[in-house]
Amino acid sequence: MLSTIKTTLNFIIYSNIWVALAAASLVEVTELLYNLQMDYEVSGLVFFATLFTYNFQRIVRIRSMVLTEDSHRHQWIAKHKTILLWLTGASGAGMLVCCWWIDWSILWLLVPAGVLSIAYALQVFNWNGKKIGLRDLPYIKIVMIAVTWMIATVWLPMAQYDSIYALLSDKAIWGSLRTFLFIVAITIPFDIRDLKYDEANKKTLPQMMGTRGAIVLSVLLVVICIGIASWEVLIHQYMNPYFYGGIVGAYLLTAVIISLANEQRHEFYFAGLVEGTMVLKYLFLLSVTML
Numbered sequence: 001m002l003s004t005i006k007t008t009l010n011f012i013i014y015s016n017i018w019v020a021l022a023a024a025s026l027v028e029v030t031e032l033l034y035n036l037q038m039d040y041e042v043s044g045l046v047f048f049a050t051l052f053t054y055n056f057q058r059i060v061r062i063r064s065m066v067l068t069e070d071s072h073r074h075q076w077i078a079k080h081k082t083i084l085l086w087l088t089g090a091s092g093a094g095m096l097v098c099c100w101w102i103d104w105s106i107l108w109l110l111v112p113a114g115v116l117s118i119a120y121a122l123q124v125f126n127w128n129g130k131k132i133g134l135r136d137l138p139y140i141k142i143v144m145i146a147v148t149w150m151i152a153t154v155w156l157p158m159a160q161y162d163s164i165y166a167l168l169s170d171k172a173i174w175g176s177l178r179t180f181l182f183i184v185a186i187t188i189p190f191d192i193r194d195l196k197y198d199e200a201n202k203k204t205l206p207q208m209m210g211t212r213g214a215i216v217l218s219v220l221l222v223v224i225c226i227g228i229a230s231w232e233v234l235i236h237q238y239m240n241p242y243f244y245g246g247i248v249g250a251y252l253l254t255a256v257i258i259s260l261a262n263e264q265r266h267e268f269y270f271a272g273l274v275e276g277t278m279v280l281k282y283l284f285l286l287s288v289t290m291l
Helices: 002-014 018-035 039-059 072-079 083-097 102-122 141-161 164-168 171-198 205-236 241-259 266-274 279-287
Strands: 125-127 130-132
Touching: 002 018, 002 072, 018 039, 018 141, 018 171, 018 241, 018 266, 018 279, 039 083, 039 102, 039 141, 072 083, 072 266, 102 130, 102 141, 102 164, 130 164, 141 164, 164 171, 171 205, 171 241, 171 266, 205 241, 241 266, 241 279
Parallel strands: none
Antiparallel strands: 125 130
16 A cells, blocks of 8 residues: 555656646636636646656756665656656647647747756756756756746736736736745755755855755745735735735745755655645635635
8 A cells, every 4th residue: 555655656746747736736826816717728738838848857867867876766767767758748749739728929938938948958058168958057047947937827827817918017026026936945945955966066055055044045035925925915905815814824834844854855855745835825725715
């Protein structure tokens, strides 16, 4: 029984189905918070696009991965490359199908997100005589991740519901900023996880600030997210007060999860629990709608 559960969790998390569900959940969070039409075509597109890009990155980088005994994630990926190839193909097809239901005038928003996602893994840049990808450039990795997620989970649903000009509204600006900071906050623990693998010249926040300093910064960013949400509900009244309570609860639990992160945690803590805070936001808001 336990073996079956573990095998299932390995598949869901390491095949990137979980992070794809998390991305789709953030789309639904945007739609709920700002009273947008629940457009499952957008969340479906973001789900398949996330599944495609994450597995594409794994396949491209599989040869350069550090295969060590304490990295269960790397071992699973190396052993199940065929599964990742099938998922990449299937998710690519799913992404194309979903595009038919999306307003074609806003699909260009996917171009910068797609380019950043692909360039994240491909080693196309020269740095000190070595071929590297965007993820290897100092200071850039975490910003690039946050921008990509912001475009996919805030800009896309807002533009689909209204128009591309909706992205110039105060609501879109505050929502984008809050999502950007949240993604940065939950990405920092992954850099803590990777401290043992990352080269010193990557200049990640944990490398520059230490584990404790990086966690403090991450929690501070979550607190700022709460502040922005408070501004949205109290000053601009963009947000339903009940949803505000739900999202604050999710942020507080996220802060606790981040504060307990360290290099010794199992892979599941990061890829399952930390990444799962995005699903947590959706579940908190969904529970509020049932009151």
